[in-house]
Amino acid sequence: MSADTTTHTEEHGMSNAGYVRIALILAAITALEVSTYYVDFGRLFLPALMIMMVVKFIMVVSYFMHLKFDNKMFTWIFYAGLILAIGVYCVALATFHFFS
Amino acid sequence: MSADHAVASHDAHVTSTGLSNVKLGMWLFLGSECLLFGGLISTYMLYRGRVGTGPTPMQVFDIPFTSVSSFVLLMSSLTMVLGVSAAHKGDDRNTYLWVAVTALLGATFVGGQVYEFTAFYNEGMGFTTSLFTSSFYVLTGFHGVHVTVGIIMLMSTLGIMKRSKVPGSKSETVEMLGLYWHFVDIVWIIIFTLIYLIPV
DSSP, rough: OOHHHHHHHHHHHHHHHHHHHHHHHHHHHHHHHHHHHHSGGGGGGGHHHHHHHHHHHHIIIIISSTTSSOOHHHHHHHHHHHHHHHHHHHHHHHHTTOOO | OOOOHHHHHHHOOOOOSSSSSHHHHHHHHHHHHHHHHHHHHHHHHHHHOOOTSSSHHHHHHHHHHHHHHHHHHHHHHHHHHHHHHHHHHTOHHHHHHHHHHHHHHHHHHHHHHHHHHHHHHHTTTOTTTTTHHHHHHHHHHHHHHHHHHHHHHHHHHHHHHHHOOOOSSHHHHHHHHHHHHHHHHHHHHHHHOOOOOOOO
């Protein structure tokens, strides 16, 4: 593999087959999410849904938005905004006794 | 082209961070958008039980229909990333194709949302019926507007690319569109789980 080809793969992420594989995994997780509406998962219902949501989120951001392959500065910028939002709104919701 | 001109045009792409300013600006914008949607989602979570005399979420939500819409939006992320990949390879034909398919899938999603809103309204769920309905329509409506803006940008970019009038790098333009589109998708991933799948 030439140096040019290596640089191209690093900059732009995966092959098209790789993207299709990621999309299939996302579709499978979505199907599993929808199944929680019909099947009783008991106490696992909420944690399972939240984990699946976070996994889908991270997969799209990492692979489709190329954060996994891109400069770490972009990762910091995006996740800083996201963590700030989660922190601020968790405090706001706690103020209104949402979690109690 | 003189050597000086060649150096000048190369320097035009050099930034103090070594990163593309356009890309940096887009990620800053997306980071700030987290705060916008975070506020709307929090407001909905706070008011989702305040239904008054109106319908409850579980009475009106059509989970099979919304699941199909979610799947359509998820697949539009795949077509978008294939468009970005084609743009990076300089494959104009596939770039046009995948960008157009993405716009079509996005339009399908928005069409589904319009249908859903109409069905909700006919079931007595108006914008001012309760705090739940207001916060629901504002949140999902804002998301729908973002998708619509994305479709307009996709179609405009297609038109500009056809006329070969894209300023700067064509692949970077498509990549920025892709970042916006994927962001709209990840927001829906959260909305679908928190709003539709978790009962009040």
